[in-house]
Amino acid sequence: MVRLVSFWQQYHLGRWALIIVALALFALPLAQIIVPERKLVTNSLLFSFTQMFMLVTMASNWNLTGGYTGYIDFGHAVFFGLGAYGTGVLMAKAGWIFFPSLIVGAIVALIFALLIGSATLRLKGPYFSIAMLGTFVAMREIVRVIKPLTGGGTGLTLPPYLNRPLFYYVTLIQAVIVVVFVWWLIKHTEFGQSLIAIREDEVGAEMRGINATLHKITIFTIAAFSTGLVGGLWAYQNTFIDPDIVFIESRTLDLVMIVMLGGLGTIAGPVLGAVLLYWMRDIIWANFLQFHLIIQGLVLILIVLFLPEGIVGSISDRSGGTTIGRLWGRYFTAEEDTAPEKAEVGP
């Protein structure tokens, strides 16, 4: 076992596995283009993957504030909604083409995050969570009320554009960028390290020279921009938006569930959680339609009870080395302790 673990670490097999998975994902739609008659890859499969990538992206964004700074945000989907509506209004009302609308939509989310974050991020713990939940619900009603701009309760119809591979690639690329960004941020920058310090003890971090408020607002804004992009993509792909489908509570709850399931404050956690939750729900929904919510709820209760740190959090420590591997290493070979090597990775 020890040999297997050290072999895995020595040749960076985890990294290679990730690269292979990424290449496979990039090659997937090509099967449809090269041999369309075989129906190897259906449009609905591409659609499923697109949804999954969006979840990966949003969960990683949510994890930046929720997992790394420790501010549990129950209203993160408000940025999804602003991105969706920003894009939707510009395309449906102003007649803009897609990509500029998408960027402007995400910038709307960013500006809103800057304003609301400056106020709410000064609150602590549950007060922040509730303030963000309030923001989310209020935004839904605001969008419903300003009918001339947003179409109110009747919603907006975007020019349809059914190109599954395009959405597949755009969402895949975004997911990869976001995950790599989080990895780089946490492992290689002072900023990422400070976030962890803030999560562990905000007063202590401030006293040791970290401007906690600036850090929190910056990361919150970055995450909001990225989630805004997802919202815009989703709106264009869905071709129709109204307040109730865009600002649906379950969108935020999904993110919380995914990150809890995968591991709060880990890089791989949101990815794993999104993949698991998406397919788990798909399978349960297909097989036990009446009971799918009950089963899903039950599974999540079990996870919170027995895996409170999530899957990745339970098998690895915060510095990215597996704790189980470390324990095995210590148990079997006392002299070749792998711990000092780990330390070089930094916290």
Place this chain on the structure above:
Amino acid sequence: MNPASAEPLLAGHNVSKYFGGLAALSSVDFAVYPGEIMGLIGPNGSGKTTLFDCLSRVQKVDKGQITFKGEDITGKKPYQVAHMGLARTFQVVRIYRKLSVLENMLLSRQWGGMGVIHLFRRYPKGIEERARDLIHFLLLDPIIEEQAGNLSGGQQRLLEIGMALMPDPDLILLDEATSGINPTLVETIKDRIVELNKKHSKTFLLIEHNIQFIGDLCSRVFVLNYGEMLAEGTPDEIMNNEDVIEAYFGMDGSDDEFDE
């Protein structure tokens, strides 16, 4: 060392702090000079920790002025004061409990800067060497990989002192560094403070209930009582000051013994 001739490193003028109607500090004046080890004593609830909180900007001052290195820091934020070279420990230890000893030390380094641009700097080299040196200096080597929350109370205090030393501060405020620590470790801490003071010319301000410790280390001592500066002088003078004996030892002697 002649305190009167030098510019004070840290000085408080007329510092007051109220919690509702209670004056936690009323018009406290004091000065700490470079290179000193200064003691701050007083009965429980006399405002020592509140004064520390005000000095390190964790709490706002209601009235008065605090200067550090000649600069007014009354309106500054804790991280700004930290960047100026003031470090502190807390009465209730504040460490990053879920992280290892080494990670704790690494997270307490001198940060690059405070603006947004500095945020995305790669983290500097040589920092781990410094962390390991300090861990060695504080005799924490055997537990370098241990999760900080699992350490004993004394080891946690040592770690927090190490974390305060990481950014190479000029002034270190130690809040009850020896409470709950066994006598051998107290001697270690004492040695380390003396060494840091003599070799690296660090200035210390200590809150302490351990009179022996104060007597051995400090050149001057302040006494706070009910938020007011009661006396100031060398440890011997303080020990023989009638007011101090009345306030500190006479009033509630049994309790204070318990604290030591």
